[in-house]
Amino acid sequence: DAKTTQPPSMDCAEGRAANLPCNHSTISGNEYVYWYRQIHSQGPQYIIHGLKNNETNEMASLIITEDRKSSTLILPHATLRDTAVYYCIVRGKAAGNKLTFGGGTRVLVKP
Amino acid sequence: GAVVSQHPSWVICKSGTSVKIECRSLDFQATTMFWYRQFPKQSLMLMATSNEGSKATYEQGVEKDKFLINHASLTLSTLTVTSAHPEDSSFYICSAQRLAGGTDTQYFGPGTRLTVL
Numbered sequence: 257d258a259k260t261t262q263p264p265s266m267d268c269a270e271g272r273a274a275n276l277p278c279n280h281s282t283i284s285g286n287e288y289v290y291w292y293r294q295i296h297s298q299g300p301q302y303i304i305h306g307l308k309n310n311e312t313n314e315m316a317s318l319i320i321t322e323d324r325k326s327s328t329l330i331l332p333h334a335t336l337r338d339t340a341v342y343y344c345i346v347r348g349k350a351a352g353n354k355l356t357f358g359g360g361t362r363v364l365v366k367p
Numbered sequence: 368g369a370v371v372s373q374h375p376s377w378v379i380c381k382s383g384t385s386v387k388i389e390c391r392s393l394d395f396q397a398t399t400m401f402w403y404r405q406f407p408k409q410s411l412m413l414m415a416t417s418n419e420g421s422k423a424t425y426e427q428g429v430e431k432d433k434f435l436i437n438h439a440s441l442t443l444s445t446l447t448v449t450s451a452h453p454e455d456s457s458f459y460i461c462s463a464q465r466l467a468g469g470t471d472t473q474y475f476g477p478g479t480r481l482t483v484l
Contacts, residue, residue, distance in 0.1 A: 288470060299460045299475035300411065302369070343410075353464065353471050354401070357411040 260344045265362040274331040276361055278344030281325040287348035289320060290355065291329045293340040300343065303329065334365045370394050371463045373476035380451055381484055387447045388479045390461030396441035397463035401473060402434070405458040417444045451483045
C-alpha cells in the first residue's frame with residue numbers, strides 16, 4: 257500500500273472547521289483513502305473513505321485532489337470531543353485489504 | 368450499524384497464564400477480522416488476519432503459537448495469549464471487515480488492555 261504523510265500535530269478552535277491534510281503521492285489507481293480517528297484509550301473509529309470523488313457523511317468531508325496525490329479531511333464544526341489522533345491510510349486489495357497505521361495527526365481542539 | 372465489541376475491556380493476569388480475548392461483530396457478519404496491538408505512545412500494529420473457517424495469517428515477527436486465533440463463526444473471533452509475560456502487556460484491538468457499497472471497511476472494537484504481572 258502507498259505510504260501517507262501527515263503533520264504530527266495541529267490545534268484548532270472549537271466551532272471552527274478543521275482541515276487535516278494527507279499526502280499520498282505514490283497512490284495507485286485502485287487504492288482507496290481511508291480516515292480513522294482514535295480517541296485516547298479507545299479503538300479507532302471509522303470516519304470516511306473515498307477513491308477519487310469527494311465524499312461527505314455525517315461526520316466529515318473528504319476532498320481528494322484530481323491527481324489523487326493528496327487529500328484533506330474536513331471536520332466542519334470541531335468540538336472538544338473531536339480531540340483525537342487522526343489516521344489517513346491508503347488501502348488496496350493487493351495488500352489483502354490490510355490497514356497500515358502510521359503516526360497520524362494529533363488534533364487538539366481548544367475552546 | 369457496524370458495531371464491534373470486545374471482551375474483556377481490561378484484564379490483569381499473572382506471568383505464565385493464558386488469556387482469551389473475544390471480538391464480536393454485533394450487527395453484521397464478518398468473514399474477516401483483524402487483530403492489532405498497540406504499545407503506549409505508538410501506533411497500531413497488525414498482528415494477524417483472522418478468516419472464518421480457516422487458519423489465521425500472521426504478520427512477520429508474530430508468534431502464531433503464542434497468539435492463538437480462532438474464528439469459529441461469522442461474528443466471533445478470539446485471541447488467546449498463551450503463557451503471557453510482562454512484555455505482552457499491551458492494548459489489543461480487533462476489527463471486523465464489513466462489505467458495504469462495494470467496498471470493505473474495517474470497524475474496530477473498543478480494545479482490551481492486558482497487564483501481565
